[in-house]
Amino acid sequence: xxxxxxxxxxLFRKEGQNVTLSCEQxxxxxxxxxxxxxxxxxxxLIYYSQIVNDFQKGDIAEGYSVSREKxxxxxxxxxxxxxxxxxxxxxxxxxxxxxxxxFFGPGTRLTVL
Amino acid sequence: xxxxxxxxxxxxxxxxxxxxxxxVYETRDTTYYLFWYKQPPSGELVFxxxxxxxxEQNEISGRYSWxxxxxxxxxxxxxxxxQVVDSAVYFCALDNQGGKLIFGQGTELSxxx
Numbered sequence: 415x416x417x418x419x420x421x422x423x424x425l426f427r428k429e430g431q432n433v434t435l436s437c438e439q440x441x442x443x444x445x446x447x448x449x450x451x452x453x454x455x456x457x458x459l460i461y462y463s464q465i466v467n468d469f470q471k472g473d474i475a476e477g478y479s480v481s482r483e484k485x486x487x488x489x490x491x492x493x494x495x496x497x498x499x500x501x502x503x504x505x506x507x508x509x510x511x512x513x514x515x516x517f518f519g520p521g522t523r524l525t526v527l
Numbered sequence: 528x529x530x531x532x533x534x535x536x537x538x539x540x541x542x543x544x545x546x547x548x549x550x551v552y553e554t555r556d557t558t559y560y561l562f563w564y565k566q567p568p569s570g571e572l573v574f575x576x577x578x579x580x581x582x583e584q585n586e587i588s589g590r591y592s593w594x595x596x597x598x599x600x601x602x603x604x605x606x607x608x609x610q611v612v613d614s615a616v617y618f619c620a621l622d623n624q625g626g627k628l629i630f631g632q633g634t635e636l637s638x639x640x
Contacts, residue, residue, distance in 0.1 A: 445626055454536070456618060456630030464626065472627070502570060506628075513579070514560040514622040518572040 417441065418519035420505050425524045427499075435490045435522045437505035445508040446488035447516065450474060450501045457504060463488055492524065499526045529554045531621050533631035540609055541639050548604045548634045550619030556580075561595065561602045562620040562628070572618070578602060609638045 418439045427433045439446065445464045449457035459472030463482040477496025482488055488507075492499045502523050506516040530553040540546045552561065563575040576586065578595050586593050590607045606613055619631040 447626070447628075454632070456531075456620075456632045457628075458630075459627055462626060504570075504572065506572075508626060513577065514626075514628075515562070515574060515577050516628060517574075518564075521570040523570070 418505060418507055418517055420503075420519035420522050422522060423520065425522055427524070427526050429526055430494045432494060433492050433499075433524065435492065435503055435505075435524070437488045437490065437519060438486055439488075439505075439507045439517070439519075440486060441507055441509060441517060442485070443507035443509040443512075443517070444485070446482070447506040447508070448472075448478075448480065448488070448490045449504045449506065451504060451521075452501050460490065460503075499524060529556075529621055529623060529629050531619055531629055531631035533617075533619055533634050535634045536632070537635045537637070539637045539639065542611060543608050544638075545605060545607050546609050546636065546638075548606075548617050548619075548636065550602045550604065550631060552600050552602065552619070552621045554600075554621060554623060556623040558623070560622040562618075562622065563593065563602075563604050564618045564620065566616040566618065566633070568615070575604075575617075606636075609636075611638050611640055614638045 421436045447462040448460040461480040463469035479491045504521045505519040532551045559580045561578045565573040592605045594603045616633045616635045618633045621629045
């Protein structure tokens with residue numbers, strides 16, 4: 415089945431540690447996105463990539479980094495510089511033929527202790 | 528500036544009642560897409576509908592219907608004869624075709640038996 419996978423579902427880290435969230439898609443989509451969701455709030459864009467080896471900052475990129483070495487993969491690293499990393503992280507992808515409709519992964523809930 | 532406002536933070540209804548979720552958006556673009564997504568407790572975003580800015584026809588899908596009015600910049604969502612399984616957080620979102628989906632804050636719908 416085609417789709418987006420994110421692993422793990424739940425992730426715990428100690429304060430000060432970097433952590434990398436995985437996002438993989440087999441939809442052959444060129445564009446991929448990372449969103450952050452805090453309780454009672456909508457999703458906010460962290461980073462996005464419209465093509466391999468290229469990515470742009472979203473609205474809340476500080477304290478995060480990404481890479482796009484392969485079309486299928488768009489990992490997000492939450493660095494120790496991110497002051498409030500505990501949140502729900504959603505990855506999405508978009509194909510040229512999808513007219514703006516993004517496909518979302520199941521999300522990773524990160525808790526920093 | 529682009530913005531999506533969902534003024535209703537929480538709505539609680541009894542099963543079989545009709546309920547309308549409001550969405551008001553702001554954009555200077557003439558071409559854009561509007562979306563509704565459902566987020567059940569599992570966290571994954573479920574796509575409900577996409578509406579092109581040039582298509583103001585209302586749409587009905589089973590118990591769901593959407594009212595798009597460009598004159599008031601609104602894209603409201605109505606659930607007829609609500610069911611307990613409709614309980615979720617619902618997000619309205621705007622995309623100006625730049626790929627940066629802008630979400631409202633979400634409306635948490637609780638349908639009680």
